[in-house]
Amino acid sequence: MSIDKEESENRQSQKPPGLGRQVWNLAASLASFMADGCKTLTKPEYETRLKICDACDQRRGNQCLQCGCRLSLKARGRAFQCPLNKWPRVGDDTVES
Numbered sequence: 001m002s003i004d005k006e007e008s009e010n011r012q013s014q015k016p017p018g019l020g021r022q023v024w025n026l027a028a029s030l031a032s033f034m035a036d037g038c039k040t041l042t043k044p045e046y047e048t049r050l051k052i053c054d055a056c057d058q059r060r061g062n063q064c065l066q067c068g069c070r071l072s073l074k075a076r077g078r079a080f081q082c083p084l085n086k087w088p089r090v091g092d093d094t095v096e097s
């Protein structure tokens with residue numbers, strides 16, 4: 001089996017964390033979101049995050065395999081973080097407008 005094919009199959013077989021871990025991740029994210037005053041991102045900031053997810057091998061449709069979160073929701077909250085720290089910090093010069 002070629003390395004590319006093996007890597008592709010490994011990626012396909014990846015699963016999100018178990019339900020308990022997903023609930024814990026969601027609760028922790030929501031606590032951060034509320035502590036941040038429920039602030040959301042601008043549309044360009046939101047789109048920048050989703051573009052990064054588009055290129056990430058941890059994305060499966062609308063779900064992140066690292067945390068199990070729904071990306072269309074998670075990417076909106078300013079306090080929410082990529083579990084692999086791929087998203088730019090809000091306010092960084094790296095956020096495209």
Ligand code: SF4
Pocket residue numbers: 052053056057058059063064065066067081082083084085086087
């Ligand atoms: S949140 Fe991070 S780890 Fe998850 S799909 Fe997006 S870039 Fe990848």
